[in-house]
């Protein structure tokens with residue numbers, strides 16, 4: 001806990017809120033533009049930026065004792081370790097046995113009740129082939 | 140020192156409510172100690188029954204289903220209700236503030252709350268037992284755990300709740316270590332047990348949320364059919380193993396780091412020497428805690444995970460050996476040319492060095508993918524983890540218990556009996572578990588109640604001979620532990636009090652030099668002043684004194 005509390009001018013709160021709303025609008029807008037796999041990258045970048053400014057301004061990490069910021073960043077690093085190393089499994093599983101390639105089985109019984117589509121809304125046929133889209137969209 | 144009963148946290152304040160609502164870290168520590176020991180004996184009894192069943196190839200008086208339930212309960216109770224909470228919860232709670240010169244932990248109320256969360260989780264586990272058990276193994280692997288008709292939900296809910304207790308204790312200890320040290324007690328003057336608790340606490344607050352969320356996901360999948368792990372619902376069963384081991388490998392360091400801390404205290408005191416390589420030991424604790432987060436996939440070499448991750452995990456696993464080796468060598472160099480005395484705590488510490496080294500080295504074997512494909516799910520793994528968890532953690536715990544028993548209760552047990560039991564534990568342990576390495580190498584699978592149809596007659600005969608040998612020694616092991624605990628409890632009889640100023644091992648850490656045994660309810664009668672480092676045996680002359688009242 002820091003000894004004195006930083007009082008943030010209201011102006012800054014409103015400005016930050018404005019930026020957040022603007023970025024939300026950008027997220028919605030960009031989701032209508034088909035950029036292939038870049039869609040997900042851009043969506044995550046925007047979401048990441050928003051989370052960062054919320055943490056820095058609304059949660060006061062920018063002005064607080066820097067230990068708090070360190071703890072916060074370290075926790076993100078832990079999450080990154082978990083996800084990235086787990087993906088070193090799910091993304092490379094097909095390297096030797098192609099039949100176990102997909103981390104999630106889109107042809108599971110559960111999906112029978114849903115119309116089969118890929119991330120871009122393109123129908124997927126019973127044999128697993130796609131109508132269009134690139135080969136990266138098995139999430 | 141005045142001989143007033145108000146100077147003793149055990150007798151003041153009085154009454155059952157003063158215990159149940161206590162905020163005193165020492166009393167909370169004792170409640171953890173007795174809770175933990177209860178579950179230790181419960182799970183131990185289950186283990187002895189299993190050993191009895193395994194002495195012959197056929198199942199003797201349990202069905203296969205009952206056997207499945209027994210090993211699940213044995214493992215889950217030992218891990219989640221004894222090993223993980225017991226050392227930090229019991230010894231950690233009792234000692235940490237005393238070692239820091241503090242009056243209590245940073246958040247005493249939160250500390251009591253942690254204990255009640257632990258108790259609530261324990262209620263769920265007991266319910267599970269009474270309701271007929273659970274048969275998934277302590278690992279709860281999907282897809283079986285989503286379909287098993289046994290009590291998966293109460294058990295996992297119990298573990299979920301105990302997880303919060305673990306997180307809150309970790310949080311409390313970190314805050315205590317940062318904020319409650321007395322003046323002049325800088326980081327490098329901390330006893331190494333405190334460093335060990337710090338490393339443990341870091342792992343507890345970073346890893347435990349993952350097991351909690353894993354249990355929740357499992358429960359949601361069972362109750363609501365959300366497809367996360369079940370391939371029939373579009374999930375990925377191997378993902379469960381990632382979740383589980385992302386917690387459970389770091390959790391093995393929650394189990395072993397406090398044990399390292401205990402050993403780092405016992406060895407210098409009973410060798411009357413300054414600890415060798417203080418900073419090496421301190422920093423290897425932190426690096427083990429960190430590397431421990433990067434190796435979880437070594438439990439999944441046969442799960443169908445990608446070959447790429449197998450190589451990565453195998454490679455990183457070997458790095459764990461470096462800081463671990465540093466510690467072992469530092470302890471040995473601490474003893475070198477010291478005046479080693481063969482007291483009960485020291486005998487346990489010496490057993491620890493021997494047993495943990497075997498456990499750690501066989502861990503490196505298992506970290507090699509090619510070898511592990513053969514050894515996975517055999518008795519070799521069972522032997523490995525008993526060497527580290529029982530030979531390592533539980534032996535260190537018993538050593539710590541004997542070391543700090545006079546401090547906690549102000550009584551001394553019969554040291555000859557304790558020494559005999561310590562030797563009994565060592566021999567019984569090796570007799571029980573060393574043969575299991577051989578069984579594993581010959582292909583005996585774990586988690587089987589019977590093995591009469593696993594191969595040729597000659598092979599089954601070999602298995603039976605080795606198993607019955609193991610069973611015989613497990614009886615000696617159980618008996619030795621039982622007698623050693625009775626010996627401790629027997630010291631609590633009337634008219635067996637030590638002089639409150641006594642320092643039976645001649646130790647220099649603050650809990651021995653600055654307060655009475657048993658300590659004052661507020662730990663120190665006056666504000667303590669730091670006079671020496673924890674291991675200054677080269678500078679301060681302190682003699683063991685064992686005075687009775």
Ligand code: HEM
Nearest residue numbers: 391394395437438499502503505506515516520524527528
């Ligand atoms: C030198 C450090 C260690 C290494 C390299 C190591 C490596 C391994 C590996 C590779 C396995 C998986 C074997 C298999 O299932 O095929 C394993 C299992 C296990 N290890 Fe270790 N280990 C080490 C230390 C420890 C410690 C300190 C503990 C606990 C205090 C521990 C507890 C366990 C447990 C409980 C299992 C079995 C889990 C199960 O499948 O039920 N290990 N170890």
Ligand SMILES: [Cu+2]
Nearest residue numbers: 388435437438
């Ligand atoms: Cu592991």
